[in-house]
Amino acid sequence: MSPANPKQLARQVRDGDRRALARAITLVESTRVEDRKPANEILTILSPHAGNSIRIGISGPPGVGKSTFIESLGNHIIDQGHKVAVLAVDPSSAISGGSILGDKTRMETLSQRADAFIRPSPAGTMLGGVTRYTRETMRIVEAAGFDVIMIETVGVGQSETDVAKMTDFFLLMLLPGGGDELQGIKRGIVELADLIVVNKADGDLESVAARSAADYRAALGFLHPRRQGWIVPVVTCSALHNIGIVKIREVIDDFRNKMTDNGIINKSRGQQAKAWLWNEISSTLLESMRQNDGIRAKVAELEQQVTLGKISPWVAAQEIISTFQQQDNENS
Numbered sequence: 413m414s415p416a417n418p419k420q421l422a423r424q425v426r427d428g429d430r431r432a433l434a435r436a437i438t439l440v441e442s443t444r445v446e447d448r449k450p451a452n453e454i455l456t457i458l459s460p461h462a463g464n465s466i467r468i469g470i471s472g473p474p475g476v477g478k479s480t481f482i483e484s485l486g487n488h489i490i491d492q493g494h495k496v497a498v499l500a501v502d503p504s505s506a507i508s509g510g511s512i513l514g515d516k517t518r519m520e521t522l523s524q525r526a527d528a529f530i531r532p533s534p535a536g537t538m539l540g541g542v543t544r545y546t547r548e549t550m551r552i553v554e555a556a557g558f559d560v561i562m563i564e565t566v567g568v569g570q571s572e573t574d575v576a577k578m579t580d581f582f583l584l585m586l587l588p589g590g591g592d593e594l595q596g597i598k599r600g601i602v603e604l605a606d607l608i609v610v611n612k613a614d615g616d617l618e619s620v621a622a623r624s625a626a627d628y629r630a631a632l633g634f635l636h637p638r639r640q641g642w643i644v645p646v647v648t649c650s651a652l653h654n655i656g657i658v659k660i661r662e663v664i665d666d667f668r669n670k671m672t673d674n675g676i677i678n679k680s681r682g683q684q685a686k687a688w689l690w691n692e693i694s695s696t697l698l699e700s701m702r703q704n705d706g707i708r709a710k711v712a713e714l715e716q717q718v719t720l721g722k723i724s725p726w727v728a729a730q731e732i733i734s735t736f737q738q739q740d741n742e743n744s
């Protein structure tokens with residue numbers, strides 16, 4: 413990639429140039445040191461234009477139909493006059509590289525629409541880093557005028573909690589039959605949901621899906637509501653046959669209206685941004701400690717002693733940190 417002119421690239425992004433948009437995202441995802449400065453500049457220029465969207469997280473076990481659902485809902489929302497961006501947070505794709513292609517083919521009709529933008533997970537990123545870029549990417553697509561953002565993630569690891577923490581609305585998709593533990597859904601994830609959708613409510617599974625939905629509705633009745641003024645609906649749908657999609661869009665609209673009026677979306681975005689700031693501080697600090705030669709030697713030595721039980725991890729950590737602080741003072 414030729415050296416980017418951040419100002420020009422940012423302007424092109426704002427003007428709706430899709431290649432520029434893809435380039436800006438690649439730049440921000442880049443781990444090359446020389447890309448950091450232009451990336452920061454682009455984010456700073458675009459920042460005032462970000463935020464004007466509803467951010468929807470979509471999670472659920474592998475194969476439940478998330479991508480098929482995003483395609484159905486995305487097409488419907490575009491028909492309503494919106495611009496839809498789809499981002500994928502897929503911890504497995506960084507390793508297998510497999511599902512990116514699958515997602516693209518499953519979102520075939522959506523990816524062909526002018527008002528849709530689909531971005532698979534950055535390949536080859538470390539696990540913890542995936543969401544780090546997704547947050548920035550989200551702001552870039554918002555500045556480009558996309559007002560509905562859907563983030564897909566597989567609901568079996570840490571990533572769905574991260575996604576719930578960076579979105580306004582968290583949709584949990586489940587299969588007919590089988591409780592959440594049977595579906596491999598992590599404990600606590602049901603409590604994060606703003607909407608539960610039982611998918612594949614078609615053919616033989618239609619009645620099973622209705623029963624599952626009733627079970628979840630009953631179970632949710634025992635939970636303390638996560639958000640003031642919002643009772644989590646449980647609905648069935650068939651993403652494949654486009655059944656129940658309009659109803660789900662109405663639920664999301666209803667949520668957005670209520671949670672905008674009572675200020676909850678705004679407040680929670682503020683809290684998310686603050687948490688994100690501290691995340692960045694700790695990961696950047698950690699990274700610079702890891703890159704520091706003096707610290708590396710010290711860490712290797714102390715790690716061994718900690719492993720052998722010769723020194724307490726707490727004491728070792730203090731020693732490493734104070735070494736780092738001393739070096740920092742000498743350098744400045």
Ligand SMILES: Nc1nc2c(ncn2[C@@H]2O[C@H](COP(=O)(O)OP(=O)(O)OP(=O)(O)O)[C@@H](O)[C@H]2O)c(=O)[nH]1
Nearest residue numbers: 473474475476477478479480611612650651652653
């Ligand atoms: N019968 C039926 N099949 C569906 C429905 N939605 C999706 N499927 C099928 O289920 C399979 C998985 O669908 P995907 O949309 O790829 O599921 P996913 O949750 O995105 O899968 P991963 O991204 O791999 O976790 C595909 O063969 C779909 O055609 C549905 O509503 N009814």
Ligand SMILES: [Mg+2]
Nearest residue numbers: 478479515564
């Ligand atoms: Mg998928």
